[in-house]
Every structure is written in structure tokens, then in C-alpha cells.
Amino acid sequence: MKILIVDDHPVVRDGLAFLLEDLFEIEETHFAEDGREAIVKALNHSFDLILLDLSMPEGMDGMQAIGELRRILPHAKIVIFSMYDEEVYQRKAYEAGADGYLIKQLKRDELVEQLKKIIHGEKLFANQQIVEKDGKVMNDKKTPWDLPLTQREKDVFILTVFGNSQKEIAEKLGISVRTVENHRRNISNKLGNSKRSYWIEFAKQYNLLDIY
The missing domain is CATH 3.40.50.2300 (Response regulator)
Known part of the structure; x- marks a missing residue:
């Protein structure tokens, strides 16, 4: 095996x-x-x-x-x-x-x-x-994998939620500060809000704080 x-x-x-x-x-x-x-x-x-x-x-x-x-x-x-x-x-x-x-x-x-x-x-x-006999599962709960972000946007999102600065995020992900800014802008557009307090509540809604 x-x-x-x-x-x-x-x-x-x-x-x-x-x-x-x-x-x-x-x-x-x-x-x-x-x-x-x-x-x-x-x-x-x-x-x-x-x-x-x-x-x-x-x-x-x-x-x-x-x-x-x-x-x-x-x-x-x-x-x-x-x-x-x-x-x-x-x-x-x-x-x-x-x-x-x-x-x-x-x-x-x-x-x-x-x-x-x-x-x-x-x-x-x-x-x-x-495990159901018909192989179907009904699930109305939101999970981190339902978050409407790309993987890289999710990385930037959660690091922002945990209080990292743009420079710190860039260093941790090996990308430029400008790229972090672009990702944050895209995230804000998708979520309809750029405030970190709103992002934190959004993270709680999707149970991100329980798994990261």
C-alpha cells in the first residue's frame, strides 16, 4: 500500500x-x-x-x-x-x-x-x-470553505483579522505590500466593507476563528 x-x-x-x-x-x-x-x-x-x-x-x-x-x-x-x-x-x-x-x-x-x-x-x-443512504447531505451552516474569496485573498483576510499590518502580511506570504493592498481592495469589494471590525464579524460568521 x-x-x-x-x-x-x-x-x-x-x-x-x-x-x-x-x-x-x-x-x-x-x-x-x-x-x-x-x-x-x-x-x-x-x-x-x-x-x-x-x-x-x-x-x-x-x-x-x-x-x-x-x-x-x-x-x-x-x-x-x-x-x-x-x-x-x-x-x-x-x-x-x-x-x-x-x-x-x-x-x-x-x-x-x-x-x-x-x-x-x-x-x-x-x-x-x-453518511446518508442516498449519498446526499443537507448543510445550511456556513464554513470557512464557503467564504467567497480566493485562497490568497483568504490568507490576506485572516491575517488582517488577526491584526497583522500590510508589511507583516507581505513578509509572511512572500508577496509585495502593493499586492497585499490589491488583495485587500478586492476583499473589501467582495464583502462590501473595508473596516476590520466588519471583517472580524464576517470571520466569526464563517467560523474562521475556530479553525485558524
Whole structure:
């Protein structure tokens, strides 16, 4: 079995690899720090199992990557492995095409058992009510992945909400201050307001403060 572990924390990646290689017949183990790197890996390798963290603030998160990974590797088992157990995130992952949603707080034996079930074709989520017989999920709650912004605009948006200056944002994202200004202008146009206080309320509405 070939696996891909996607997480922005090296300790988590290494720990998962050690656990899986000890309990499964692993042929190859690859790593990625965010969704974009995972997509590049998927274009160059064939994986049987992909474990994705949900929140990777410095790059494309797991939720955003699911659809493209599913398109590239339609037969791979794609599993969100996250510390967040909110139903709204599980539903979004299910809709995006994930085969499972497991919580990082699981005990070792529970994690292994649930992964075995997913590998053998079972759809397994922390809240099994997510999986409906007709394969459809109704979700009227807003999530960070519904935010009407591009990924780069979202990066600038959340860094602004957390009080970073334009110069600080430019340094963290490796872009120019002028580019940050342009992104902020586009965000203001999309949201209809340029005030940071409004952006903070908007972030709360989309549950961004819970995940970043």
C-alpha cells in the first residue's frame, strides 16, 4: 500500500508514518505540508490512502484539496484526520468526496481499526449520521470553505483579522505590500466593507476563528 500523509506539523507526519508502517503493509510513504503539495504528489505518484489534516494555515487546507485529489486519484481512500470534530466540517468533507473523517484524539487501536474499515471500502465518519443512504447531505451552516474569496485573498483576510499590518502580511506570504493592498481592495469589494471590525464579524460568521 502506498500512502500520502498531509500535515503541516512534522511530528504528526512522522508519528502517523511510524504507526502505519508498524501495523500495515506499507510499500511507500510520502509527505506533504499542505494541499497544494499533496496535489503535486498525487500527479506524480499513485496512492492507496491519503490522510489529510483539515487546517494548514500557511497553505491550501485539506478541505480545499479533497476535490482535486479525488479527481486525480479516483480510487484512493481519502481521509480527513483532524482535531476538529464539528459536524459541519464532517459534512463538508463528505460532500467534497472524503471516504472518512477521523479525530486526532482517537486512541491508537481505535484509529487503526477505523482505518482498516475505510481501506476495505466503508465510509466512516466521527458522526455516522453524516453518511446518508442516498449519498446526499443537507448543510445550511456556513464554513470557512464557503467564504467567497480566493485562497490568497483568504490568507490576506485572516491575517488582517488577526491584526497583522500590510508589511507583516507581505513578509509572511512572500508577496509585495502593493499586492497585499490589491488583495485587500478586492476583499473589501467582495464583502462590501473595508473596516476590520466588519471583517472580524464576517470571520466569526464563517467560523474562521475556530479553525485558524
